[in-house]
Amino acid sequence: MENPFAQEPRASSSWLWQVITGVGLVLLLGLHFIANHFIAKGGLRDFADVVAYLRSPIILVLEVLFLVVVATHAMLGMRALLLDFGLSERAERRLSQALTAVGVLTVGYGLWLTWVIIH
Amino acid sequence: MSAPRVIVIGAGSTGAATAHDLALRGLRVTVIERGEVASGTTGRNHCLLHSGGRYCITDQESAIECIDENMNLRKIMPDLLELNDGLFVAVTEADLAFKEQFLEGCAACHIPARTIPVKHALEMEPFLNPRTLAAVQVPDGVFEPFRFCLAFLATARLHGAVVRRYNVVSEIVCSGKSVTGVKVKDYRTGKIETLGADLVVNASGPWAGDIAEMAGVKVPVQPTAGVMVTLDCRLNNMVLNRLNKPSDGDIVVPQRATCTIGTTSWKVEDPDLITIPPEHVAKMIDQGEQLLPVVRKIPMRARMAVARPLIVKNAADERNVSRTFECFDHAYDGIDGFVTISGGKTTTARAMAQRVSDMVCNKLGIAAECRTREVPLASYRLFYQGGQR
């Protein structure tokens, strides 16, 4: 008899990435907070502060990395949640594609935003 | 000509095994059961796969049936048995005096039995009464009656049988002096139907009298209840029996992480409603303590009571009526196409099925050999897996 539960073993990836990005977020978020509220003298009080802050190369790398990781984690989380609607295999593939697109757009928008602000 | 249709009333061990036997012989079988599979006598069971030791003195016919079937079941349902053997244990001088007779009884019934040094027995069974005087090992085992029935029915289904659960027989339909079918009501849908059959087998255990009455015949079945108590801890590896004549609370059957002490015996009128007498529960603990002194310290997990179908041969104490089974062709009572199989025990269900199936085939003029001794059973899980409800 055909086993209805036999499938390609690939499902662990999304869980593993969720965990990796999750742990990454804990670290990055800590740094994000510290950078935002402690390193920037007196906090980011006005527009000029923000621009100056983002022009620091270390901060820039940190913030971009944070953006990528948070978007990945968020999209994987949304996927886990939306799978609960009992989707068909095709719909599940579509969902993954759509969420990847949303994630890429989010990151793209963030990068563009940063670029505009810096210049 | 298409194969004859047979209706089996009851999906306990007898009905399930009978359905399997008849289906293997090529008959078109329908099983009618008013509840879940094994929801009657079979379900509420010690779960003891008898070696026959229990009956080897008082009822050798039963004992021989037991040891033969014990060996047969090992072949056809190996996955459904806990095969750890059993000990008959003497804890009093009176028990000890019984030992020689017991060994002779076992020999007479070809039950493999051997005396184990008490020290050895206590090592194997650390909770056994330290004052144990003698221990005899026999091939007892443990099974699960529910899955036992499911396996028979799943296999029967593979051979074309239909199992209708939650269907109650409301009428035995007769044409003249011959049974032609049954009227059933489906409790799930409320639908009432008449099912035609060439022959109806009454395998309803302690309810056999009620079903037979619908056809206007009588069967000498006395519903006899017993209480069993299950403890929240497994205290023994092997089945522990009191080395003496059958009596109340003379056995502790281990299963998974529990063990069950049984049983008592009293006659009941209505097998549908049995109240558990508290003094019987207390008695189980008292008696169990004789074999396993820690019994009283263990919390109780469950208690149960159910009626067994005992065949009344003549007026006697219910402990001493035979635990063997009987097959009745009601043609002798003036009703044709209707047979009753009752008595016996789950261990001997396959043999009971063989006997009644022989009778059925004989009556229907079918020459087919019984094959249930050799054909291994399908997985019990298939019963539900098929999706048939």
Added chain:
Amino acid sequence: MTLLDVTLQIFRYKPGEQPHYDTFTVQVEDTAHVIDAIDKVWAEHDHTLTFRRACHHSSCGSCALRINGVEKLPCIARFSEVWDGHSPLRLDPLRNFPIVSDLVVDVSGFFQRMSASTMTITRDAESTLPLSVDDLAAVVQPKAVELPDNLTRFNRFENCIECGICMSACPTMAVDNKFMGPAGLAAIYRACQKTDDPNEKAHLLALANGEHGVWRCHSAFECTEACPQAVDPAGKIMALRREITANRFKKTRRS
């Protein structure tokens, strides 16, 4: 012995009819289990009430249902444990299974999941008795067992009685009916432990690693909380996760 007057509110449903609750009052002993009261309702009031039961001692797993919303085996649930003494006791069928009639659910999906691993229900036992009562060890010191010549080892039934309670309690099962479910995954874990065949093991792990396998678990641990047999399905799911992850890293390192 005291007698209790218990009111049961029982879920009723027949195909094509509106589901509703029926109320029955029956008298039971204070030491009774819930199954005794259901039995009494059936015997004294309504033979058309359909419910599953067989063994009455937590061995068959057929009677599982929800008592006041919580999954239990009524054969081992005492009134003293589950009843407040005055309000009606509500009985519902298991969740996450199609309902057939009243308290009877269709367990075919559950057994398909159990079969996926081909786990059998008997196993070799530990050489000493498992002690679940703490003070018992102090009473008697169990010694290592020397087995007689013809007996190489004792065997046991698996603890899982396939009652479906974990599947009813599982929040993932509640939303994803393709999920393999706690019992199915626990069975895979047991089958993995029992086999010495590396191919069989790889097959089983691949099964657990599927899109509807261990990764769909949300770590609510409801299955382990509800399991009447201390099978700890959630623990087994986590153990499978570790094994799968470990294998994955081993493979990555090798390649």
Added chain:
Amino acid sequence: MANLEYPKVRRAGRWFDVRRRKLGMWAYALNRITGIGLVVYLYLHLAVLSLLLRGPRSWDSFVSLARAPYFLALDVILLAGILIHGLNGLRVTLTGFDVGVKAQKALFGVLMLVAVVALGAAALMIFGG
């Protein structure tokens, strides 16, 4: 045969049903609620940052708005969400690698205690500073 199957959309909402459920179920539901909240916040945050495009004036007026006490309270809620989600995530990660599975309830309790303490400290800093 007819049966009582729930429609997909109603099924999908059932993770939210914590009635008569145990601690682990609450942890799961909390994790989801905070997770959804944080995703919403992520996009709000991006939208707010877009104000930077409109030059210093609109940004600076937003910053002064953000210093109002009721806005700071929103910060505390955000922080609560982050702490609950992050620390519970730690529990899910550990148990997922078969670490501390037996102690998952205690683990959750301890982590939530940490969350409460950290939140208290943070609230003091936010309102105090």
